[in-house]
Amino acid sequence: MADFEQMNNLSEAIGYKCEGCGAPVEFDPATQSLKCNHCGCETKIEFNDQIEERSFEEIFDCEQWAGGVKVIQCQNCGAKEVLDKNEISSSCPFCGSPSVLETSELAGIKPDTAIPFKMQKQAATAKCLKWLKSRFFAPSEFKKNVKINSLKGCYLPTWTFDCNTSVFYEGQLGKHYTETYVVNGKTMTRTKTRYFHVSGRLSKNYNDIYVKGSEVVNDKYLQRIQPFDMNDYVKYDDKLLAGFEANHYTIQPIEAWHQAEEMIKASCQSEIVASYGADVVVYLNLSFTHHSKSFKYLLLPVYISATNYKNKLYNQYVNGVNGKVTGHVPKSPLKITLTCLLGVAVLAGLVLLLGAL
Numbered sequence: 001m002a003d004f005e006q007m008n009n010l011s012e013a014i015g016y017k018c019e020g021c022g023a024p025v026e027f028d029p030a031t032q033s034l035k036c037n038h039c040g041c042e043t044k045i046e047f048n049d050q051i052e053e054r055s056f057e058e059i060f061d062c063e064q065w066a067g068g069v070k071v072i073q074c075q076n077c078g079a080k081e082v083l084d085k086n087e088i089s090s091s092c093p094f095c096g097s098p099s100v101l102e103t104s105e106l107a108g109i110k111p112d113t114a115i116p117f118k119m120q121k122q123a124a125t126a127k128c129l130k131w132l133k134s135r136f137f138a139p140s141e142f143k144k145n146v147k148i149n150s151l152k153g154c155y156l157p158t159w160t161f162d163c164n165t166s167v168f169y170e171g172q173l174g175k176h177y178t179e180t181y182v183v184n185g186k187t188m189t190r191t192k193t194r195y196f197h198v199s200g201r202l203s204k205n206y207n208d209i210y211v212k213g214s215e216v217v218n219d220k221y222l223q224r225i226q227p228f229d230m231n232d233y234v235k236y237d238d239k240l241l242a243g244f245e246a247n248h249y250t251i252q253p254i255e256a257w258h259q260a261e262e263m264i265k266a267s268c269q270s271e272i273v274a275s276y277g278a279d280v281v282v283y284l285n286l287s288f289t290h291h292s293k294s295f296k297y298l299l300l301p302v303y304i305s306a307t308n309y310k311n312k313l314y315n316q317y318v319n320g321v322n323g324k325v326t327g328h329v330p331k332s333p334l335k336i337t338l339t340c341l342l343g344v345a346v347l348a349g350l351v352l353l354l355g356a357l
């Protein structure tokens, strides 16, 4: 029994028990099964890959993620995660702090879809270390002694929207052209603009417009570890949380839809302007109708790593499928200064060389 207690602390997941020996099991990305670290027993998870969209009306009244989960909050950095309700202890994936407390908050909407982790934690740790050691601007002392304080598999919440959009437009656009004229017998050119009136209708099908569900990871970093492959989608299964966590969404679905709407508007406007080859928009009135709107709550697999250097915390992010790494890293002021000086020296050398020619 002592063994099991020790393992509970190690694995931090006791929601699912081994069918063979009763010890806690964890989701194993390599075999896509629930694996027992005690006896090695594996139970393969049969994922359902029939993904259903939610009709848009449900956005105000979604199926809730009740029962099997709880919400915890880090007392240090404030990040909120959804865990299996039986998980007993945890540290924060973002700052590594052990002071995480259960909140009375409900987990909210139940995810529809997830991309399961495919890469194992050890492999993600190795990728992350290699990445940190290869950062040019990182202080040499940091690279020599770098170690990862914590690395956790954490699903990031994302909303995706589908819709058929029709837009009626009316406006005035302008196109540049070049005019030649003669002054004192000399031919000159100048750019003029021809304005014209436009009106019409555009229809577009949008499939999977992504809007992030929380602010914990900056968009810039999420972009860098893309892509997440739609072919990897499976229907969400609570077993995915065995040994893993899900970051709790803070952006409500209706708020996310408004962001998606803005993206649609911008993409339609640029498509209309481009279709006329216009260089100038004097005005363009757009009137939108969205049909067959639907949405999904999707979880994306990302390992979050925390590294300390000189009492400062740096997070790295590893795509849990393709292993792409990005994130924060300490920068050496000396290396930055030297590189700038080198750049200035090269420029000065070029100027001198060009002057001499």
Ligand SMILES: [Zn+2]
Binding pocket: 018, 019, 020, 021, 022, 023, 036, 037, 038, 039, 040, 041
């Ligand atoms: Zn077992």
Ligand SMILES: [Zn+2]
Binding pocket: 074, 075, 076, 077, 078, 079, 092, 093, 094, 095, 096, 097
């Ligand atoms: Zn934290």
